[in-house]
Amino acid sequence: MMTFRNSSIDEEEPTHKLVTQSPSGVKDWDEEGIIGVENRAMEVILDRGSTVHVELDPAHGQFETLQNKLTQVPESDRIFVASEHEHRAVLPEDRTSVDSLLEIQADDTDEWTDRLFNIEAFAVLSDQSWTYRSVPHETHIREINTAGHDGLVEELHKTLEQLRGATVKPFDGS
Structure with missing residues (x-):
């Protein structure tokens, strides 16, 4: 389970988790890969959010661009433990920047590295x-909190139903 620095946010336990079991031969950036599945889920989840917090490694290819577009979160307002480069996007205003951060082109290893490892x-x-909270390179940390979001699980199931090995399951602590 992911821990937030802000205990008021951490009070809500995950209710569900995003699960990806990529079929043989599927690459991470493919529609049925770990990045492709998470990005499909984000199409639904971002519609229900008001802000996005992202911890970026300065090695990320879009780091400077995002520093100019998104708000750097002051230390007192950061939500991630040991956060140094945390930025906030306001939804829906910054949706294009968030989508740009998450999307990758097939077979682009630099974008793959950024998406999987440089988004911390x-x-x-x-x-x-x-x-929703995620540590992208740790596929077991893709947690969903449906409290106050009636119909979210059903909408995610509908979005993911065509993707082999992708689903939303009740959170069981693993």
Whole structure:
């Protein structure tokens, strides 16, 4: 389970998790790969969020661009433990920047590295609490909080149903 620095956000336990079991031969950036599945889920989850917090490694190819477009979060307002380069996007205004951060071109290893390793943590918050949190390179940390989001699980199932090995399961602590 991912831990937030802000205990008021951490009070809400995950209700579900995004699970990806990529079929043999599927690359991470493919529609059924770990990045492709998470990005499909984000199409639904971002619609329910009010802000996105992202911890970026300065090695990320879009680091300077995102520093200019997104708000650097002051230390007192950071939500990630040991955060140094945390930025906030306001939704829906910054949706294009968030989508750009998450998208990668097939077979582009630099973008793959950025998306999987140089986005160190990612969280979608709503006015009530957190909705989604992820450590992209740790596929077991893709947690969903459906509290206050009626129909979210059903909408995610519908979005992911055509992708082999992708689903949303109740959170069981593993």
